[in-house]
Amino acid sequence: MQMNSKLKPAKFNPAVLPMEYMPKLTQDESTKFTKHYLIPGKVFVSAVPIAITTILGSGVSVCLWDSLSGIGGLNHFLWPATTDAPEDSAKDGETANKSLLQQMLDLGAELSNIEAKIFGGSQPLVKFNNSTECLGNRNVEAAVKFLCEQRIPIAEKKVGGSRGRKLIFQTTDGVAQVEQL
Secondary structure, three states, X not given: OOOXXXXXXXXXXXXXXXXXXXXXXXXXXXXXXXXXXXXXXXXXXXXXXXEEEEEEOOOEEEEEEEOOOOEEEEEEEOEOOOOOOOOOOOOEXXXXXXXXXXXXXXXXXXXXXXXXXXXXXXXOOOOOOOOOOOHHHHHHHHHHHHHHHOOOOEEEEEEOOOOOEEEEEEOOOOOEEEEEO
């Protein structure tokens, strides 16, 4: 088989991520502000109006919002704590919660003005190893413990159940829309 000399092989650029890993920022025509889809194991904070969306199962999202500065953000973690995750990973609650709060403070939020909302932590209908201790419950406990330690009041909490949730959190006003899946 003879190659056409006019065709050049595509160059691979390792600095460009595949589209599924790129941040999902889109414009919502009905509300006139930007939307961001947050994948599990990540944290997103903004000082400008944004609607942050994520899908939760046994994972948990902590939403933080400073009503005076309008700074808001959320995380999406998959397990309560770990000892072997990379430092830049926010897949565990311990790391994700600390990172979320620090990013809020770095943008100018004041700890005394921050309120929290917790969502997720559903329980699968199938239990493994006859365990009564479910991952979703442990994730919720990790979120509550962190917020109590930081003295951040919990304004809303929709957790547990056997179904996942779609969460949309608005940084403009701290409103969270939750839909069971």
